Amino acid sequence: MSKFAKRMHSMEKSAAVIRNLFGAMNDPEVISFSGGAIAQECLPVEIIHELTQDIMQREGRGVEALSYGPVMGVKDLREVVVSDLVRPKGVKLSVDNAMILSGGLEAMNLMCQVFIDPGDIILVESPTFVHSIEIFDMFQARCIAVETDENGMNMEDLEAKIKKYNPKMMYLIPTFQNPTGITLSLDRRKKAAQLASEYDIVLLEDDPYRDIRYNGVELPPVKAFDTTGHVVMANSFSKIFSPGSRLGYLVANERIINKLADAKSATNSHTSILPQIICAEFFKKGHYQEHHRNLCAVHRIRRDTMLDAIDRYFPEGTRRTQPDGGLFTWAELPKNINTTELLVEATTNPEVKVAYVAGEGFFTEGGGKGRNCMRLSFGAVPPEKIREGMAKLGKLLQTYESRYSFTVSS
Amino acid sequence: MSKFAKRMHSMEKSAAVIRNLFGAMNDPEVISFSGGAIAQECLPVEIIHELTQDIMQREGRGVEALSYGPVMGVKDLREVVVSDLVRPKGVKLSVDNAMILSGGLEAMNLMCQVFIDPGDIILVESPTFVHSIEIFDMFQARCIAVETDENGMNMEDLEAKIKKYNPKMMYLIPTFQNPTGITLSLDRRKKAAQLASEYDIVLLEDDPYRDIRYNGVELPPVKAFDTTGHVVMANSFSKIFSPGSRLGYLVANERIINKLADAKSATNSHTSILPQIICAEFFKKGHYQEHHRNLCAVHRIRRDTMLDAIDRYFPEGTRRTQPDGGLFTWAELPKNINTTELLVEATTNPEVKVAYVAGEGFFTEGGGKGRNCMRLSFGAVPPEKIREGMAKLGKLLQTYESRYSFTVSS
Structure with a gap:
């Protein structure tokens, strides 16, 4: 039989992580902190029902x-993107600069x-x-990880790695980052745009969480500081x-979006029309404001519950991030805990049945980095279930040391 | 600025054809025989309105x-694919063999x-x-054209080219082919499946037009003759x-569909859910049968009108195909007519304003092959507009010889 293309081999490992992640999301018996979904209670079912009838x-x-x-997408929705979502954040653009996609992932x-x-070479955050x-x-790219701290990607290391590796692209998730929940600071945002321009490299800014903020001050996207067209905002x-x-x-x-439109045309012609019209009407009829307030209120409680549960139930020596928004917390557990191994027991042991995403898959460096980490998503789980699931997971973690002798090589 | 990937250069020419094709479809002043859309009158707006409310x-x-x-898609729709669309055509499969896509093109x-x-190497029909x-x-594949006649792809030439080129894939549109409207004969269908198996090469069967048949006997898909899993049916x-x-x-x-699911996940996660549910309900509630009868009746009239108009208005020496179904006719005009050049005048001259797709773009051989051909789609144009548009286009063609001195090198 015809051999698979080489790219299918290079993606085998990450594809397995994704299959597990979606698998856990769909098992109703598992309390899942794995997927990046929002609260089911926040889905605007009623409003969409009405809008669809009308349409x-x-x-x-x-x-x-x-x-x-x-x-390029339905014009109404492209107008919404420009006037409701992007221009208010300080980015200058016209509808000709906005293209509708079949989900945010299609941008990548x-x-x-x-x-x-x-x-x-693609320069990425560590983890990403x-x-x-x-x-x-x-796409058989080689990802090179750039040092990342509590203020996001380190710009000195980014510049050093631009010089060293001559990358084709830089990839940043600046706000409530996936998987850490960390936000890139204002000065680093400016610097990132400047470096893209100075070294003449395209920067892909992936910013899907930014509008779900619980505290702190909103920061402009990197794209707002782009004066030369080097930043593409997804x-x-x-x-x-x-x-x-x-x-x-x-x-x-224009130069880039025309090429992206050719690639889009050769991928799926265009995005499904009815969902585009419904979404445009949702904004144009003014439903977004109240929906957005509710969205933030609901998820803020879940974030608080998750942070509290980590502090309460996870073993001594655990470190966690403090996200100001978004859907993710990142926990770094004691070095001897292997979250990849533990995941099988966590999801299948009838006393636990809790899913998370093991940290290792978010690091492009390999060598076991992140093996003691996990991404915990709180968006799709009601507060009482967050407490229940985290208590069970904490209990499993507490007993881990006595049962496993495995130690991560540093 | 970061250079575009090599693949963007290799697709430049075909991408330009596609941009023109969709451009012409969206200009309301142009009578467009270019896109492959069905009759607007056949869109089940009312039924979908009711179904959506209910959902x-x-x-x-x-x-x-x-x-x-x-x-892999919504289970209800995968069941529809299996029980309503594929199994009745003689293909043995379970829902695990069926994946939902964001449009047929995503399969390619x-x-x-x-x-x-x-x-x-991909072996393709000539034209395709x-x-x-x-x-x-x-994808930077090299397409090699296989000889094609009024019964579809020539199987002797296919086998010869398999031996000569050691292809990775074979691509066939067996029923009411795009662009010619020609149907692959029964014996050739069997032979194609056998060759895929014998030479251990995957065969992609792209069959979106098969259910819109106006006359003649329905033939099983190539997939129905596949006993070794070498045929993928899209x-x-x-x-x-x-x-x-x-x-x-x-x-x-299973082996292939699992890999396709990984690629799908890395392209857009999955297909939009609401359209999948609506489509599944459309079939499960029994709306398809009457819709299908109407679809065939409406398009049969358009096909007949188009064929009659070609015979009536096009210059002497024109040859055309006689499709038993689908949406396309293929016209081969006198050698001296360059349809690529003519298209600009046809779409912009206020006396004409008619679009078609120039034949050249459908041939992977290059060298001007198909330069005197055109694809004429009759699906989206009402009969009176077909007559009007074809009369205008015919008039333009009749005057062509006296105005242009250009001759195609053979």
């Missing part, structure tokens, strides 16, 4: 919803289609989003509207 | 529609992700679908349900 009855709109549409795929040849790693692996409607609709968008200058 | 009100279904879902993309390394060529170009809901929903599916054995 399908309106002259011409029902036909539009079912017909082929533009590669299309950017690789357009820029990445096998062997090209495992699903993006999977995509970069599929975002998603999955967190602020609905993940199942598979809607995202990206913002780029 | 969004039903306990749990509204939440499902807006939540993350499985990479994912198959390339899984199988094609740069430089790999320009949008698939765009995708194969993006299909679309764009012609039998709605193009704007961007829904398609593919059928493959």
